[in-house]
Amino acid sequence: MKAATAPAFDRRHFDCPHCGALAEQVWLNAYAAPIANAEGLPLRIAGAGLEQLRHNPQYPPEVRERKVAYWERVNGGAVFLDRWTPVETDLFVAGMELSVCRTCFGTAVWLGGRMIYPN
Numbered sequence: 001m002k003a004a005t006a007p008a009f010d011r012r013h014f015d016c017p018h019c020g021a022l023a024e025q026v027w028l029n030a031y032a033a034p035i036a037n038a039e040g041l042p043l044r045i046a047g048a049g050l051e052q053l054r055h056n057p058q059y060p061p062e063v064r065e066r067k068v069a070y071w072e073r074v075n076g077g078a079v080f081l082d083r084w085t086p087v088e089t090d091l092f093v094a095g096m097e098l099s100v101c102r103t104c105f106g107t108a109v110w111l112g113g114r115m116i117y118p119n
Ligand SMILES: [Zn+2]
Pocket: 016, 017, 018, 019, 020, 021, 023, 101, 102, 103, 104, 105, 106
């Protein structure tokens, strides 16, 4: 039997899988929007592209560092909330929810009521 504070789909407080604290979790529904770039493919900046970004004089150093850190997190498989362009959509992702820790803002992904990220 699971501990009373283990992460669970029917709890608003549980041991955060990121920071380990017994913390309040905010549950979020997921919505989807079509990828709108010219290729119609998910965007990733890695390898040579990431090196180019790392040395791109178009951005001030702190902006470059923030962008590189973002892509390194994404490329490392992290799932997290980020502000992007506002979208309007009615595509609801049924069967998938997110929980976000109020203490560390770590995001967990739940499919079919089971936490699949982080594992
Ligand atoms: Zn946490």
